[in-house]
Amino acid sequence: MKSVHPYAAEELHGDRFGHATTQLLPFDTNGSPHGYYAQTSPNPPPAIERSWYDPRGWSLRKRLIVAACIVVVIIAVIVGAVEGVKANAYPNYSSLNYTLANTMSGSSFFDNFEYYTAADPTNGFVQYVDSQTASQMNLTYASDTSAVLRVDTNAGNQTTGRKSVRITSTDTYDSGLFIFDVVHTPYGCATWPALWLTDPSNWPENGEIDVMESNNKATHGNAMTLHTTSGCKMNVKRKETGTSQDSNCLNTANNNAGCGVEGKKATYGETFNNNGGGVYAMELRDAGIRIWMFSRDDIPSDISNSSSPDPSSWGEALADFPSTHCDISSHFRNQSIVANIDICGDLAGASKYYSDLYDCPETCTQWAAENGASFTNAYWEFNSFKIYQAS
Structure with missing residues (x-):
């Protein structure tokens, strides 16, 4: 342990890669918060990489574009169904007397x-x-x-x-x-x-x-x-x-x-x-x-x-x-x-x-x-x- 302050203690903690970091905490020899002691703490977690299809990682612009595409597809399906019904429409030539x-x-x-x-x-x-x-x-x-x-x-x-x-x-x-x-x-x-x-x-x-x-x-x-x-x-x-x-x-x-x-x-x-x-x-x-x-x-x-x-x-x-x-x-x-x-x-x-x-x-x-x-x-x-x- 190395000294970092006359009135400070150093505490080591290992991160998830086995490295130690040091943090100074305030205290004096009587326990009063006048000095600092060192305390180790983990590094901030790295950014989580998400799949391209996971919307939680999309920007607002990308979300809007995808939403618009979905709306277009839905409209196309509805119009296609309606036109299909029209294309197959045929009158009832029922038998007459x-x-x-x-x-x-x-x-x-x-x-x-x-x-x-x-x-x-x-x-x-x-x-x-x-x-x-x-x-x-x-x-x-x-x-x-x-x-x-x-x-x-x-x-x-x-x-x-x-x-x-x-x-x-x-x-x-x-x-x-x-x-x-x-x-x-x-x-x-x-x-x-x-x-x-x-x-x-x-x-x-x-x-x-x-x-x-x-x-x-x-x-x-x-x-x-x-x-x-x-x-x-x-x-x-x-x-x-x-x-x-x-x-x-x-x-x-x-x-x-x-x-x-x-x-x-x-x-x-x-x-x-x-x-x-x-x-x-x-x-x-x-x-x-x-x-x-x-x-x-x-x-x-x-x-x-x-x-x-x-x-x-x-x-x-x-x-x-x-x-x-x-x-x-x-x-x-x-x-x-x-x-x-x-x-x-x-x-x-x-x-x-x-x-x-x-x-x-x-x-x-x-x-x-x-x-x-x-x-x-x-x-x-x-x-x-x-x-x-x-x-």
Whole structure:
């Protein structure tokens, strides 16, 4: 022991490493606190090293950053879950009890329609004729088994537009199941045929449903399309066998394309006709709009032999337009059935289709004016239209 003060004592203590430290404590020989004595004490403990994931060792800044990241992750999980639910949302197409409301067939088929004679709103090279002219020119006629609507095949140069027919049903519908038995579809350069539903006096406010539509040589299958005002989109879960096109149904979007679904080659045109035609069924209801196509040999028995067809038994539709992001009842009202064959116009006459896709000759209007004989396949033939309403 070494002396550190005349009146001090030294006391040694070892630390945890075996080293001694000295501390002077006040005392005198009588025990009074006048002098000092030495006393050893441990060194201050070293700082404790904590793991990187132990928040007790984090700075305030680091804690705030981690907390913010946790909040972001939680929000992302919640949003992802909500979006997942939305992505899988699908309407309830429960079975409805349909009963027959109207049949259009036989020799009285055209009695259910009015003939449109105004200028073509889609800029076609066409003259739509009235019922008397159509009858005289044999552009519309019906037998006990079928009804035909066709384009004039006169060889004369029709410089003001080729004569054709557009008919609109006198009855209108807000909903229903529509069964169209079709034997022959029109095709050929310059043609633009369609079987569709709309409210001609309130378009596009009351919507348009294109059940069958093609153009020119029609080798790319049937196009089924909706045209609406804003607020109707099909970027949702759908159950269909056709190929979806644009998802925005707004009539002005995507160059007026609407939201369409394309069927395979056999759903329209020469291939469809050579197979004996078939049945198109379109269901219009609050849950959505669905369109099925059945070839002649595959028509369901509840369509052929029943007074109450059941779409819920038919499997996936060719085209499905669910109500998930579209209020069907507000977008589709007062629908009439329309059948027509336009010539050239905004669709068939566009170079994108007329010359680029279908390689048709000259210009559309020149071809249509000078080649009447080339329109021999430009006709619709229908066995019947049947309309069912849910009771």
